[in-house]
Amino acid sequence: MTRKQRRLTLIAAAGTVLAVSAGLVLNAASSRITLFKTPTEIAEGLAGQGDQRLRIGGLVKDGSVLRGEGATVRFAVTDTVNDVPVTYVGLLPDLFREGQGVVAEGRLGPDGVFTADNVLAKHDENYMPKEVVDSLKAQGVWEGDGAGAMKSN
Missing domain, CATH: 1.20.5 (Single alpha-helices involved in coiled-coils or other helix-helix interfaces)
Structure with missing residues (x-):
């Protein structure tokens, strides 16, 4: 050679x-x-089901929080256009409440119910995850003055 x-x-x-x-x-x-999706993208079928991990974000829909047996909580995440029902077993963050920004991580089931294994709530009155802000701006419902700010209710 x-x-x-x-x-x-x-x-x-x-x-x-x-x-x-x-x-x-x-x-x-x-x-x-973990892909980020909005409730509208999920409703349009742009999100994978089954083994695909997703992160969905939006606002906790008013009147949707239902506490079940044990630590099971059911609620809906909305972007004011579409809603995604979410089931979560565990302790929710102290700042979790209706009408507030939330990001849930988990998997979308074939029945359209999102099973979350992690729920994140905004940590103060002036912050919301960038993906949620972008989604709300695209829907025309954002009232904030900065990239991560939102007017308090």
């Missing part, structure tokens, strides 16, 4: 190792990605 052939073989082997490792990293990362 000539010197040129050895060099090409080494470059090809290194390229193969690099491609395989990049593929493994991308495969592992894709299983951990």
Whole structure:
């Protein structure tokens, strides 16, 4: 084998190792990605069901919070156009209440009910997650003055 052939073989082997490792990293990362969707995107069928992890955001719909047996809570997340029913088992954040911004992480079932395994509420009177703000601005219902600010009720 000539010197040129050895060099090409080494470059090809290194390229193969690099491609395989990049593929493994991308495969592992894709299983951990959580996509953000609005209730309208979910209603339009733009969200995956089953094993696809989602993060939905909007406002907790007024009159929708129902506390069941144990730590089960049912509520609806709305973007004022569409609603998504959510079921959550666990303790809700202290700032969770109707009419306030919320982000829920979990999976969308085939029945259209979102089963959350994590619920995040805004942490003070002037902050709402950027994705929720963008969604509310797109719907034309945002009343805030900054990128993350919202007028208090």
